Amino acid sequence: MSVEIRMARGLRVHLDVPERVEVEGVTAREAIDALIEIHPPLRRFVLDDAARLRQHVNIYINDELINDRKQLSDCVSEGDTLYILPAVSGGAVNEMGSEQERI
Amino acid sequence: MNEAGLLVSTRKGLLIGTSSAGRTRWDWSGLHFEGWMVDYSVRDPRTGTIWCAANHFQWGARLHRSDDGGETWREAGTPEFTDGETSLEGIWTIQPGAVDGVLYAGVMPGALFVSEDDGESWRLLESLSSHPYSEHWMPGAAGLMFHHVGIDPEDPSRIIVGGSATGVFASYDGGASWETRNAGIRSDHMPPEMQEFAPCVHSLFAHPKQRGRLWQQGHFGQYRSDDDGETWVEVGQDLPGEFGFASAIDPEKPDTCFFVPMNSDQARMPRGGALAVYRTQDAGASWTKLSSGLPQSGFHQVVYRQALAQDGADPLGLYMGSSGGELYSSNDAGEQWDLILDHLAPITAVRAWRLDGRLEA
Structure with a gap:
C-alpha cells in the first residue's frame, strides 16, 4: 500500500525532513519503519527505546x-x-510544572 | 588574571559564557537548543568537547556534542535501553572518565551507561541497575535517576555514583560489581530498619586530591566521608537547614565544601527568603555564611542539585543558578556575589572551568 506521511511543523523545526513522504506499508508500523529507513534520525523523535509511540506524540490515519x-x-x-x-x-506538563520536576 | 568558561543549562536551552577582565565581564553565546530543556552540559577537560544533554517533552532526550566551543553541534550516540520495556527519560549527568574516550552517563530511570568510544555508543552497566537493593529504589519528585558520578583520577576502575533515591554505590572493578555506601546516611522517608536501602542523595563529589574523601548533600543532611563512603559523618548540624540540593568542592582543598541549605523538604527555599551559600574550610567543623551580594529577602526559589559550580581557579570562582533564572558569580570563593544574568528559564545546571585562552580543545 502506498501511503503519504505528513510531518508537523513542530517536528520539522528540529529536524531536516520534508513535510510529505510517500512510503509503502500495510500497518502504521510498516509505514513508520519505512519512513525511518529514509530518515533515520526520526526514530528517536517518534519512538521510545521500546519502539512505542512517544507519550506526547500522536499518529493519525486520516482523521482517526x-x-x-x-x-x-x-x-x-x-x-x-x-x-x-x-x-x-506534553507542553502542559512542562510549562506548568514547578521545580518539583527537577528535584 | 583568572578567566573562566561557563555552561548554563536551562529549561529553554543552553548558554555558553566566557569571561574577561578577571571574570568580571561575560560574553554569551546561545541560546543553543532553543526550546529544549537542557538537563545537563559539561566540558570534557581532556578534549575540550562540550556535551549537552537536551530533552524535549515531545521528542525525547538526546546527547549532543560540540568540538568547537559551541560554534557547531552534532548529535552523539544516546544511551538506550534494550529490554523492550524501559525507555530513556533523561540524561542527568555526563562524566568524563579517566581513560581516553571513556564517558559515563547517569540517566533516568535509574541507570548508569558507559561509552568507550567518546560518546558514539553506550553500554548499560547492568550490574548496578540489577543490584539487589534496586527493589527499594524509589523515584523522588523529579523521578528515579543517577545524577552524580565520580571517577578516581588515579585508578579508573574506582567509580562512585549517587542517585535519587538510590543512595551511594561504589565499584572497584570498573562497574562490573557494586557495593552500597550508605552507612550513616539518614533516610527519614524509610522505616528505621530500612535506612541503608535507598537514601536520597542530592549531590555527591569525590575529592580528586584525597582518595576516600566524599562530600554529600542529602535529602536529610549534609555529610562527609573519609573512607570512600564506608561511613558517613553528618556535618551540617549548624546550618540553617538539613535539606538542600547543590554542593561544590574546591578541587585543590579537600577540607573545603560549599552547600546551599534550604529550610526544609516541605518548603524548599532558603530560610527567611535569604539566599546564602555556606562554606566549610575545616572538613565540616565550622561554617561561614556567604551572602554578600545575594538577595536577603523575598527569594522564594531553589538552587537545583547541579546548579552550583566552581572553576578550579585560585581564588576559586563560584557560579550559582536559581530556579527563577538568576545566575550569580563570585570571584573570591563566595565572599562577594554578583548577579550576572537574569530573566532566564529555570537554571537546571551550571558547570565552569578555568580558561586557558580558548573554549575548545
Whole structure:
C-alpha cells in the first residue's frame, strides 16, 4: 500500500525532513519503519527505546487516532494519509510544572 | 588574571559564557537548543568537547556534542535501553572518565551507561541497575535517576555514583560489581530498619586530591566521608537547614565544601527568603555564611542539585543558578556575589572551568 506521511511543523523545526513522504506499508508500523529507513534520525523523535509511540506524540490515519501505540498495528489502506503530530498535552506538563520536576 | 568558561543549562536551552577582565565581564553565546530543556552540559577537560544533554517533552532526550566551543553541534550516540520495556527519560549527568574516550552517563530511570568510544555508543552497566537493593529504589519528585558520578583520577576502575533515591554505590572493578555506601546516611522517608536501602542523595563529589574523601548533600543532611563512603559523618548540624540540593568542592582543598541549605523538604527555599551559600574550610567543623551580594529577602526559589559550580581557579570562582533564572558569580570563593544574568528559564545546571585562552580543545 502506498501511503503519504505528513510531518508537523513542530517536528520539522528540529529536524531536516520534508513535510510529505510517500512510503509503502500495510500497518502504521510498516509505514513508520519505512519512513525511518529514509530518515533515520526520526526514530528517536517518534519512538521510545521500546519502539512505542512517544507519550506526547500522536499518529493519525486520516482523521482517526491510532489505537495501538505500542505495536502500531493499525492498518493503513492505499491512498491513506498518516499524520505525525505533537500532542498538546506534553507542553502542559512542562510549562506548568514547578521545580518539583527537577528535584 | 583568572578567566573562566561557563555552561548554563536551562529549561529553554543552553548558554555558553566566557569571561574577561578577571571574570568580571561575560560574553554569551546561545541560546543553543532553543526550546529544549537542557538537563545537563559539561566540558570534557581532556578534549575540550562540550556535551549537552537536551530533552524535549515531545521528542525525547538526546546527547549532543560540540568540538568547537559551541560554534557547531552534532548529535552523539544516546544511551538506550534494550529490554523492550524501559525507555530513556533523561540524561542527568555526563562524566568524563579517566581513560581516553571513556564517558559515563547517569540517566533516568535509574541507570548508569558507559561509552568507550567518546560518546558514539553506550553500554548499560547492568550490574548496578540489577543490584539487589534496586527493589527499594524509589523515584523522588523529579523521578528515579543517577545524577552524580565520580571517577578516581588515579585508578579508573574506582567509580562512585549517587542517585535519587538510590543512595551511594561504589565499584572497584570498573562497574562490573557494586557495593552500597550508605552507612550513616539518614533516610527519614524509610522505616528505621530500612535506612541503608535507598537514601536520597542530592549531590555527591569525590575529592580528586584525597582518595576516600566524599562530600554529600542529602535529602536529610549534609555529610562527609573519609573512607570512600564506608561511613558517613553528618556535618551540617549548624546550618540553617538539613535539606538542600547543590554542593561544590574546591578541587585543590579537600577540607573545603560549599552547600546551599534550604529550610526544609516541605518548603524548599532558603530560610527567611535569604539566599546564602555556606562554606566549610575545616572538613565540616565550622561554617561561614556567604551572602554578600545575594538577595536577603523575598527569594522564594531553589538552587537545583547541579546548579552550583566552581572553576578550579585560585581564588576559586563560584557560579550559582536559581530556579527563577538568576545566575550569580563570585570571584573570591563566595565572599562577594554578583548577579550576572537574569530573566532566564529555570537554571537546571551550571558547570565552569578555568580558561586557558580558548573554549575548545
